[in-house]
Amino acid sequence: MILRTERLVLRHARPTDLEELHAVLSDPRAMRWWSTLPHVTVAETQAWLEDMIAGSAGGSDDFVIERDGIVIGKAGFWRLPDVGYILHPDHWGQGLAGEAVGAAVDHVFAHRPIDRMTADVDPENMASIRLLERLGFVRTGSAERTWNIGGEWKDSLYFGLDRETWGRS
Numbered sequence: 126m127i128l129r130t131e132r133l134v135l136r137h138a139r140p141t142d143l144e145e146l147h148a149v150l151s152d153p154r155a156m157r158w159w160s161t162l163p164h165v166t167v168a169e170t171q172a173w174l175e176d177m178i179a180g181s182a183g184g185s186d187d188f189v190i191e192r193d194g195i196v197i198g199k200a201g202f203w204r205l206p207d208v209g210y211i212l213h214p215d216h217w218g219q220g221l222a223g224e225a226v227g228a229a230v231d232h233v234f235a236h237r238p239i240d241r242m243t244a245d246v247d248p249e250n251m252a253s254i255r256l257l258e259r260l261g262f263v264r265t266g267s268a269e270r271t272w273n274i275g276g277e278w279k280d281s282l283y284f285g286l287d288r289e290t291w292g293r294s
Contacts, residue, residue, distance in 0.1 A: 128232055130227075138177045138178050138189045146174055150164040150170050150173065152213060185202065187202055187203045198212035200226050202229065209244075231291075234288050234291055244284040248280050261294045262286040
């Protein structure tokens with residue numbers, strides 16, 4: 126499965142993506158808003174990558190993001206209907222995350238029988254909130270102390286996007 130945008134290729138993960146994904150998943154800046162601490166060892170990223178590959182083999186809509194042949198992050202649905210994404214900080218501020226997430230959303234609404242997708246975002250992650258809102262997601266709720274990351278509790282804002290809204294955008 127390959128999705129193409131103007132600047133990106135989204136595809137299922139491969140074992141050869143390990144080094145480039147480790148560069149993303151070990152970067153504290155990228156992982157500030159992720160659901161785990163930064164990966165300390167390549168073995169952590171290897172296990173994460175193996176899970177991603179296994180999910181792809183099972184029909185997952187989770188993709189690595191390539192720019193100019195280099196893996197710079199991931200976007201998609203590790204488990205429907207929840208969208209997730211992460212991008213190496215060297216590629217922030219260029220609209221790439223929105224481009225990738227938009228392609229993944231397009232793909233899911235075109236090929237999966239779901240009418241609504243969701244996202245869970247840290248309330249302090251303003252860039253991600255703006256990205257979701259630009260794509261048409263609307264805030265549906267919030268909760269306190271939903272994620273414990275390295276002994277620190279994080280809160281959640283919940284967002285949703287329905288097929289009808291996406292079709293109008």
